[in-house]
Amino acid sequence: MASSGRFVRTLSRVQVAGLALFVALLALTSGCDTRIGNGMVSTSTFESLALTESVDQQAIQILSDKIDLLKSISPTTVEAVLNEQQANSFPLGTLNLAPGGRSSVLIFEANLRAICSVDLCELGTCQLTAPRVQLHYNDVGFEEELEAAGVGEPFPTFSQSVPSVPVDVSRGTGLGGDRWIVSYEPRSRSLVGMRARDVGYRDVANPNDPDDSNFGRGNGLVMSVIISGPEMQSQLGLATQPRITRIFDLGPDSSPGSNKHRLLVFFAREVLREVHVLELEAGVRPVRTNLAPGGGTENVWMLNGQFRRFGPAEDQPFMTLDEIKLLTQEVDVDIGSFQPIRVNTDGSALVFDSESSQFLRLKPLSALDVLNVPGKFPGQGLVEVAIETSVIEDELGSRGSALEFTEAWPHPVRQELVLVEERSNTILAYDYTLPANEDNARQVINSIDMTSNRRDSSGSPAGGVLINNEEPILLKAEEDILKNRLMFDRGRDELISINYETGTVVIIAKRAAFTSLTGADLTDITYIKHTGVEQPDDMQSVRVWDSSSSSLLKVLLEKVLEPTTSITNTN
Numbered sequence: 001m002a003s004s005g006r007f008v009r010t011l012s013r014v015q016v017a018g019l020a021l022f023v024a025l026l027a028l029t030s031g032c033d034t035r036i037g038n039g040m041v042s043t044s045t046f047e048s049l050a051l052t053e054s055v056d057q058q059a060i061q062i063l064s065d066k067i068d069l070l071k072s073i074s075p076t077t078v079e080a081v082l083n084e085q086q087a088n089s090f091p092l093g094t095l096n097l098a099p100g101g102r103s104s105v106l107i108f109e110a111n112l113r114a115i116c117s118v119d120l121c122e123l124g125t126c127q128l129t130a131p132r133v134q135l136h137y138n139d140v141g142f143e144e145e146l147e148a149a150g151v152g153e154p155f156p157t158f159s160q161s162v163p164s165v166p167v168d169v170s171r172g173t174g175l176g177g178d179r180w181i182v183s184y185e186p187r188s189r190s191l192v193g194m195r196a197r198d199v200g201y202r203d204v205a206n207p208n209d210p211d212d213s214n215f216g217r218g219n220g221l222v223m224s225v226i227i228s229g230p231e232m233q234s235q236l237g238l239a240t241q242p243r244i245t246r247i248f249d250l251g252p253d254s255s256p257g258s259n260k261h262r263l264l265v266f267f268a269r270e271v272l273r274e275v276h277v278l279e280l281e282a283g284v285r286p287v288r289t290n291l292a293p294g295g296g297t298e299n300v301w302m303l304n305g306q307f308r309r310f311g312p313a314e315d316q317p318f319m320t321l322d323e324i325k326l327l328t329q330e331v332d333v334d335i336g337s338f339q340p341i342r343v344n345t346d347g348s349a350l351v352f353d354s355e356s357s358q359f360l361r362l363k364p365l366s367a368l369d370v371l372n373v374p375g376k377f378p379g380q381g382l383v384e385v386a387i388e389t390s391v392i393e394d395e396l397g398s399r400g401s402a403l404e405f406t407e408a409w410p411h412p413v414r415q416e417l418v419l420v421e422e423r424s425n426t427i428l429a430y431d432y433t434l435p436a437n438e439d440n441a442r443q444v445i446n447s448i449d450m451t452s453n454r455r456d457s458s459g460s461p462a463g464g465v466l467i468n469n470e471e472p473i474l475l476k477a478e479e480d481i482l483k484n485r486l487m488f489d490r491g492r493d494e495l496i497s498i499n500y501e502t503g504t505v506v507i508i509a510k511r512a513a514f515t516s517l518t519g520a521d522l523t524d525i526t527y528i529k530h531t532g533v534e535q536p537d538d539m540q541s542v543r544v545w546d547s548s549s550s551s552l553l554k555v556l557l558e559k560v561l562e563p564t565t566s567i568t569n570t571n
Contacts, residue, residue: 273321
């Protein structure tokens with residue numbers, strides 16, 4: 001936690017040499033700590049990140065652009081027309097869909113309702129001549145796939161407000177398993193799973209031929225409707241179809257002999273005031289894997305979803321909102337705005353209740369647990385307070401406005417979960433080994449360092465179009481790099497890194513560094529993935545998806561030692 005007598009100031013890279021010389025002179029005269037007035041100056045360095053200064057490669061490169069994306073969907077449309085066409089794309093997740101089983105980012109183009117994948121070109125292994133973007137389903141193929149599953153939706157889409165989640169589902173003992181991306185189709189209110197098929201699935205012989213029977217019908221990507229909106233309504237005994245707000249991967253069912261995988265499903269309060277477990281089970285289904293004349297039918301591994309009910313009459317949900325309200329003692333409960341994250345010690349889901357301003361843990365009960373919880377059954381949920389309101393207020397200050405936690409991820413070293421609070425521009429860490437009645441949260445990044453004290457290592461002006469809202473809007477990377485987490489500030493169009501040890505925020509690249517390449521007015525990075533280290537210069541290789549230009553960009557970073565200067569009041 002930050003001390004009230006401590007002020008941290010970070011310097012730009014151009015000041016590093018001067019600072020080092022100054023510190024060396026001070027050390028020679030004092031032999032140890034350096035005191036100024038009533039304070040003490042101490043210096044140290046930490047490993048940070050900056051755009052590479054390699055003479056061999058540009059720090060930011062375009063691997064694919066809007067034309068590549070739209071051309072894969074409409075190969076016969078001339079580029080001049082595509083250039084004038086607006087694209088609205090966002091990522092769904094990462095799957096091994098590229099040649100040779102390499103990773104690709106799965107992209108949904110919402111205007112054309114098409115599902116594509118873009119080769120991440122990990123560690124520069126892409127062939128320059130190979131197409132970087134593959135079409136899997138166009139609007140017609142997407143619609144046909146839902147129709148085959150009994151879902152009559154003429155304009156299917158995917159939700160961006162309900163994040164897609166990756167799940168690893170077993171096929172059974174000794175049969176391996178598959179990585180699935182589970183996404184929400186809001187118009188039919190269905191859950192849809194997608195996975196790569198190693199041996200191909202409705203392969204397209206010529207991706208430039210829209211008359212190919214398999215064009216826009218899979219091309220290596222298997223789609224499976226896990227459960228439709230009408231099926232949800234029927235299984236849950238509702239008068240109307242419920243609207244999903246969040247999906248959470250609860251992990252495999254631990255029951256002996258079970259191959260089922262569990263999702264927690266959260267619903268809009270106006271229809272269903274319950275949290276339910278959806279059990280996924282893989283099974284083979286006869287499917288035409290080649291739609292060309294004479295094409296055959298094969299057994300393909302698909303997913304089926306069934307809501308699990310509890311109790312003697314099998315009529316109880318995983319948890320009701322009334323149970324949570326009884327714990328929080330508030331008028332209502334709202335746990336639908338924060339994407340839950342797993343607590344590794346017990347497999348519980350950490351959720352944020354915006355009504356009580358508390359973090360809660362939803363824990364599935366084991367057969368041993370239920371002995372101490374009357375009225376509950378194995379697999380059912382128990383709710384307990386994780387972080388009390390008072391602890392959050394101690395870190396953020398008492399606030400009149402509601403709190404808004406938007407991002408979360410595991411700390412790379414500690415048994416903590418890192419939490420981003422958007423309204424205060426603060427990043428906290430939750431120690432999940434401590435009970436709620438202890439001080440189990442601390443500041444990682446304070447508001448001043450996030451908004452005003454960012455260290456600028458970008459070496460470039462802001463450029464581009466001014467943004468009225470300069471309040472940080474943060475999106476996290478999927479991995480850490482050298483005890484730093486990359487984030488994109490969508491409010492300021494800045495790629496930044498945060499350092500866990502020092503609480504320092506460093507600007508990696510500003511808007512102009514991206515827009516000068518993409519030609520877009522703004523930058524909107526919605527996906528950040530570390531793909532490894534490139535030689536010969538040990539460069540950290542990162543891939544980002546810019547939804548503003550519908551481009552996949554390669555960002556090369558190098559390790560730099562940055563100084564941290566602190567002035568501590570000794571009074």
